[in-house]
Amino acid sequence: MELWEVAANYHQQTKHHFHRHARSLGYMDWATQPDPFRRFAPAPLLILPLAADEQTPSYDAIYEPNEAPVQAVTVQTLGSFFQLSLAISAWKEYEGSRWALRVNPSSGNLHPTEGYLVAPAIRGLHHEPGVYHYAPHEHGLELRTAFSQEIWDEVVAGFPPGTFFVGLSSIHWREAWKYGERAYRYCQHDIGHALAAIRVAAAVHGWSATWLATLSDEALAALLGLDRLQDFEPEEREEPEVLAAIIPSAAANSENASIPHEIIRKIAAGSWNGKAQKLSENHVNWDAIADVAKACLKPTTTLPESEAENTSTRSSMVRIERTCTARQIILQRRSAVALDGVTSLTRDQFYWMLTRVFPTRRRVPWDMPCSQVCAHLAVFVHRVDGLKPGLYFLVRDPGQEAALHAALDSSFGWEKPPGCPAGLPFCLLQAGDCRQLASQVSCGQAIAADGAFSLGMIVRFEESLKEHGAWFYRRLFWETGMIGQILYLEAEAAGVRSTGIGCFFDDPVHDVLGLRGMQYQSLYHFTVGGPTEDTRLTTLPPYDVNRPVR
Numbered sequence: 381m382e383l384w385e386v387a388a389n390y391h392q393q394t395k396h397h398f399h400r401h402a403r404s405l406g407y408m409d410w411a412t413q414p415d416p417f418r419r420f421a422p423a424p425l426l427i428l429p430l431a432a433d434e435q436t437p438s439y440d441a442i443y444e445p446n447e448a449p450v451q452a453v454t455v456q457t458l459g460s461f462f463q464l465s466l467a468i469s470a471w472k473e474y475e476g477s478r479w480a481l482r483v484n485p486s487s488g489n490l491h492p493t494e495g496y497l498v499a500p501a502i503r504g505l506h507h508e509p510g511v512y513h514y515a516p517h518e519h520g521l522e523l524r525t526a527f528s529q530e531i532w533d534e535v536v537a538g539f540p541p542g543t544f545f546v547g548l549s550s551i552h553w554r555e556a557w558k559y560g561e562r563a564y565r566y567c568q569h570d571i572g573h574a575l576a577a578i579r580v581a582a583a584v585h586g587w588s589a590t591w592l593a594t595l596s597d598e599a600l601a602a603l604l605g606l607d608r609l610q611d612f613e614p615e616e617r618e619e620p621e622v623l624a625a626i627i628p629s630a631a632a633n634s635e636n637a638s639i640p641h642e643i644i645r646k647i648a649a650g651s652w653n654g655k656a657q658k659l660s661e662n663h664v665n666w667d668a669i670a671d672v673a674k675a676c677l678k679p680t681t682t683l684p685e686s687e688a689e690n691t692s693t694r695s696s697m698v699r700i701e702r703t704c705t706a707r708q709i710i711l712q713r714r715s716a717v718a719l720d721g722v723t724s725l726t727r728d729q730f731y732w733m734l735t736r737v738f739p740t741r742r743r744v745p746w747d748m749p750c751s752q753v754c755a756h757l758a759v760f761v762h763r764v765d766g767l768k769p770g771l772y773f774l775v776r777d778p779g780q781e782a783a784l785h786a787a788l789d790s791s792f793g794w795e796k797p798p799g800c801p802a803g804l805p806f807c808l809l810q811a812g813d814c815r816q817l818a819s820q821v822s823c824g825q826a827i828a829a830d831g832a833f834s835l836g837m838i839v840r841f842e843e844s845l846k847e848h849g850a851w852f853y854r855r856l857f858w859e860t861g862m863i864g865q866i867l868y869l870e871a872e873a874a875g876v877r878s879t880g881i882g883c884f885f886d887d888p889v890h891d892v893l894g895l896r897g898m899q900y901q902s903l904y905h906f907t908v909g910g911p912t913e914d915t916r917l918t919t920l921p922p923y924d925v926n927r928p929v930r
């Protein structure tokens with residue numbers, strides 16, 4: 381069996397069906413609940429400062445090239461960068477239990493994603509370059525290893541001045557504890573959310589970002605110390621996911637740059653601080669996850685050919701005036717636990733959101749190179765003023781329109797809806813009240829019906845895996861998570877709220893669209909609407925002023 385087939389089989393095996401859910405324990409074993417906060421004691425912990433609101437641009441400015449002023453990389457701006465991407469955003473309390481919410485969302489609030497910094501010597505951080513683990517509970521950086529300036533010069537040789545790096549990894553066990561075999565999918569969604577959160581936080585500081593698309597997982601694991609097996613419990617290892625280069629200038633062209641393996645080996649050979657603290661007393665092993673993770677390891681790859689730019693919607697975007705700051709929107713982002721079944725969006729608000737997730741090479745976060753477009757949106761419109769309720773479709777890459785027309789049910793009308801911006805390939809497939817259907821295919825969750833709209837993210841599946849290899853299975857989920865992250869922020873900016881939906885019945889969604897086989901698959905659902913608040917919960921600030929170290 382080829383590796384891409386292992387990924388495809390895992391996907392098939394972890395589908396939810398009306399009559400059978402993907403394999404999991406079926407209950408929560410509270411005694412083994414993994415700690416959502418990892419520490420590498422006794423690695424030195426450096427507490428980061430928190431962001432000051434007056435320094436952040438308006439929310440809409442971060443999407444416009446050159447509008448947010450470029451800030452210097454200092455311990456202050458690094459603190460603000462991590463706070464606006466991976467930090468705690470609030471504590472919630474109910475009947476004596478207390479749990480943290482974060483800037484980046486996570487399926488089941490389990491947070492399998494860990495963050496790393498690879499940075500030069502920075503005043504107030506450390507006098508040498510180093511690899512750090514980000515500790516969200518403390519909003520601090522743990523120094524895993526330090527290395528010489530000569531090595532740093534070699535690390536950044538191919539990158540613009542001032543570049544630093546942020547790495548992401550996944551602890552599959554954190555997610556598998558609750559979701560069993562399907563958890564690998566959710567870990568990948570969460571990486572996509574975190575990647576978009578990082579790109580957005582960089583944009584707040586006027587920085588650009590790219591990800592090192594050619595780097596192998598083996599190299600990334602060595603750079604971040606994840607292959608130091610002696611530092612981790614076997615069941616709680618971190619899988620390397622992605623390394624982003626953050627570049628403190630408005631436009632950066634470093635698409636081809638990477639970090640040579642021999643330089644990474646020098647860093648890996650240094651002395652490392654601390655060991656990963658144990659997260660659970662006991663574990664359940666899911667072979668399906670171990671197998672798919674092994675098959676989907678990323679080798680060193682060459683860059684795929686650049687995509688043509690979709691510039692068409694830039695000029696025709698509806699314009700909405702808003703005054704909220706980027707910091708406000710990023711920190712107030714929450715998932716709605718219920719939607720009110722009443723609130724509607726205006727047509728302009730709706731089209732604005734769609735335009736933000738329609739990629740162009742200059743639009744954050746789609747400006748990260750190699751953001752090849754694979755995901756499209758099947759949208760259930762319930763309550764958008766001036767639009768008929770019904771099933772609509774956004775083709776996120778006009779080049780794929782013909783293939784999608786051929787793949788989707790031949791009875792669909794593909795009718796341009798009123799007011800749709802020119803160049804936005806968005807069409808009504810079939811009018812009708814889809815509320816019950818939307819909820820039914822999203823595992824019966826009412827939030828899919830009670831919003832202004834909900835959607836399924838439909839990706840070009842089998843051909844993508846055959847073309848790029850098994851690792852691209854992860855990358856497909858990352859794209860859907862990135863779409864989700866932008867929709868989360870857009871919902872907040874529009875005065876409504878949203879929720880990612882990882883629980884859906886896979887094949888029934890395909891049946892609704894007339895999709896056959898594995899050519900296209902739905903990977904993630906999402907809903908946007910007016911929230912109903914749970915007033916029983918108390919909200920507490922994310923950090924104490926004096927932030928005691930654990």
Ligand SMILES: Cc1cc2nc3c(=O)[nH]c(=O)nc-3n(C[C@H](O)[C@H](O)[C@H](O)COP(=O)(O)O)c2cc1C
Nearest residue numbers: 481482485486487488489569714715880881882883
């Ligand atoms: C990939 C993903 C899948 C999710 N799936 C669901 C879901 O099926 N149903 C639901 O009510 N919430 C879902 N959520 C929302 C999470 O439960 C929520 O993000 C988490 O509790 C943290 O809360 P916050 O988003 O307010 O920070 C999902 C979130 C993500 C990122």
